[in-house]
Amino acid sequence: MTGHKARGDGGMSAASMEPAVEVKAAVTDFLKEFSVFQGEVKYALQQQEERLTMLDRKTMTYGRPALSAAAELGAPHQKAFDAYLRSGDDDGLRGLVLEGKGLNTAVAAEGGYLVDPQTAETIRSSLKSTSSLRAIANVVQVEATSFDVIIDHSDVGTGWATEASAVAETAAPQIERISIPLHELSAMPKASQRLLDDSAFDVEGWLAGRIADKFARAEAAAFVGGDGIGKPKGFLTHTKVAQDVWAWGGLGYIATGTAGDFAATNPADAIVDLVYALDATYRANASFVMNSKTAGAVRKMKDADGRFLWSDGLAAGEPARLMGYPVLIAEDMPDIGANAYAVAFGDFAAGYTVAERPDLRVLRDPFSAKPHVLFYATKRVGGDVSDFAAIKLLKFAVS
Numbered sequence: 001m002t003g004h005k006a007r008g009d010g011g012m013s014a015a016s017m018e019p020a021v022e023v024k025a026a027v028t029d030f031l032k033e034f035s036v037f038q039g040e041v042k043y044a045l046q047q048q049e050e051r052l053t054m055l056d057r058k059t060m061t062y063g064r065p066a067l068s069a070a071a072e073l074g075a076p077h078q079k080a081f082d083a084y085l086r087s088g089d090d091d092g093l094r095g096l097v098l099e100g101k102g103l104n105t106a107v108a109a110e111g112g113y114l115v116d117p118q119t120a121e122t123i124r125s126s127l128k129s130t131s132s133l134r135a136i137a138n139v140v141q142v143e144a145t146s147f148d149v150i151i152d153h154s155d156v157g158t159g160w161a162t163e164a165s166a167v168a169e170t171a172a173p174q175i176e177r178i179s180i181p182l183h184e185l186s187a188m189p190k191a192s193q194r195l196l197d198d199s200a201f202d203v204e205g206w207l208a209g210r211i212a213d214k215f216a217r218a219e220a221a222a223f224v225g226g227d228g229i230g231k232p233k234g235f236l237t238h239t240k241v242a243q244d245v246w247a248w249g250g251l252g253y254i255a256t257g258t259a260g261d262f263a264a265t266n267p268a269d270a271i272v273d274l275v276y277a278l279d280a281t282y283r284a285n286a287s288f289v290m291n292s293k294t295a296g297a298v299r300k301m302k303d304a305d306g307r308f309l310w311s312d313g314l315a316a317g318e319p320a321r322l323m324g325y326p327v328l329i330a331e332d333m334p335d336i337g338a339n340a341y342a343v344a345f346g347d348f349a350a351g352y353t354v355a356e357r358p359d360l361r362v363l364r365d366p367f368s369a370k371p372h373v374l375f376y377a378t379k380r381v382g383g384d385v386s387d388f389a390a391i392k393l394l395k396f397a398v399s
Contacts (some may be wrong), residue, residue, distance in 0.1 A: 022195055031150070032133035099225055132330035133223040133235075134245040136287050137352040138386065142182070147355035149178040149386040176248075179356045183231050187214035211377045223354065223383050224332040232383030235352055236334075236341055242399070243277045243392065251385070252277060253341065253393040260338035260396050268301040269310055270394060274345050275323055277392045282347040287319075287326045289344040291333040298322060298343070351368040351390030357383040 140147060152175050156251050174322070189210040218231075225234040239250035246252035256270040257263045263270065276287060290298065299310035299320075311321050320327040334340045357380040365374040385391065 011387055041160065041381050051285065055281060064268065064295070067335070069331070083334045100282065118336070132220045132328060133289070133348065133383075134219065134326055134354055136289075136348040137223070137288065137354050137383070138349050141356045141358045142300060142355050144182075145380075146179050146181045147353070147382065149180065149353055151178060151387060156229060173378045178384065178386055180232075180353055180382045180384045180386075182355060182357060182382040184378055185218055185231075185381050186376065186378045187211045188374055188376045189214075190369055190374045192372050194371075200234070207377075211360075211375075214369065217381060220330065220382075221332045223352070224330060226383070232354070232381065233385075234383075235344070235385050236393075238350045238385055240341065240393060240395070248388050251391055251393055253395040255395045255399050257398060258338070259394070259398055261336065262297070262301075262396075268303060271298070271301065271309060271323065271343075274343065274392055274394045275325070278346060279389065281392045283325075285343055285347045285349060287328050287348060288322050289328045289330050289332050289333060290342060292329055293335050294333065294342045295320075295327065295329060297336060312328055339395065341393040341395055344391060345394070346391030347387075348391065351385060351387045353386040354381065 009314060067386065189204070189207070206276050221234075222232040223234055226232045227234075227237055235251065238255050241247070241250045243252035243254055254274045256267075256268060262268075275283065275286075295310075299308070299322075301309045303309060309323055310327075313319055313321070319328065321327060333344070334342050336342045361378050362378040368374055
């Protein structure tokens with residue numbers, strides 16, 4: 001009897017344990033799934049909260065009055081660029097033509113921001129109206145790090161031959177390559193964050209004006225007297241030789257005959273000699289270049305019949321003319337003085353080339369000069385003489 005009861009208890013215990021194990025496994029799986037579901041719900045709520053926070057921030061940022069009437073009516077990229085300048089918010093730039101980069105702005109692939117087209121055009125217009133030699137030089141836009149000019153400055157030799165005489169070998173033309181490297185021109189104006197937060201402040205106009213002024217002055221000086229080291233090479237830094245012994249590689253000059261001044265007798269003769277020292281093919285498109293002080297002295301000159309050599313432009317915006325040729329006032333040209341090359345005459349569209357990259361990059365830095373915000377703008381530009389026969393100089397010396 002006892003053995004029978006033992007077997008009965010053992011059989012019931014085994015049968016009752018199987019449902020208990022299944023229930024325990026089911027509860028465990030449910031708890032796991034519930035934990036995963038709870039995590040997903042928590043993540044979704046967190047994401048929703050972040051989106052609502054971002055929406056509130058954007059609403060506060062863009063709810064302010066526009067920079068100006070022009071900004072209110074401008075394209076979306078203008079508003080995005082304005083938001084970036086004011087607060088560093090670059091969300092609006094990602095879907096537009098401006099692309100956010102890293103902190104390194106040395107090359108386009110590694111950093112910086114491209115200025116929106118309207119602002120960049122404003123800066124280029126200011127450069128054309130204020131930067132001296134750019135107005136008459138050959139300006140090219142390149143995507144490389146340098147611009148090469150190929151010059152054929154010689155001629156094919158010829159000779160007369162009779163029917164029976166042998167034909168002698170003649171000289172072959174020579175081709176020369178002039179490489180103009182592009183250098184980085186930079187400006188870094190700053191403004192306080194409070195000023196940027198002022199809704200009435202024209203950020204784009206301020207930035208364009210400051211950068212244009214800095215770039216214009218730096219370029220003007222470099223195109224005339226730059227040494228070519230980290231900057232464009234000015235035409236006055238090249239070798240200068242008397243026109244009578246001129247050879248390719250230097251600029252020819254005419255002397256006034258008096259140290260530091262025009263000749264006391266017939267001072268205008270030096271101007272006439274300078275004009276006709278230039279080949280006729282270049283004279284058709286030639287211009288004078290001098291500063292205001294020199295122009296003040298030259299415009300008093302008269303020819304043998306008492307007529308002024310200088311004449312003002314007949315219409316607004318037209319340059320003054322000297323002996324019928326336009327005059328460009330470049331303040332970076334030297335003053336009249338002993339051995340000074342104060343006047344240049346030539347076809348600068350052929351004689352001097354300005355090479356530049358079309359992009360202008362601006363990087364906003366709100367950290368380095370707190371509480372001010374720095375705007376680091378860079379532009380790649382180079383310049384050099386591209387035809388030594390196209391430019392002549394007037395030297396204020398005896399010889």
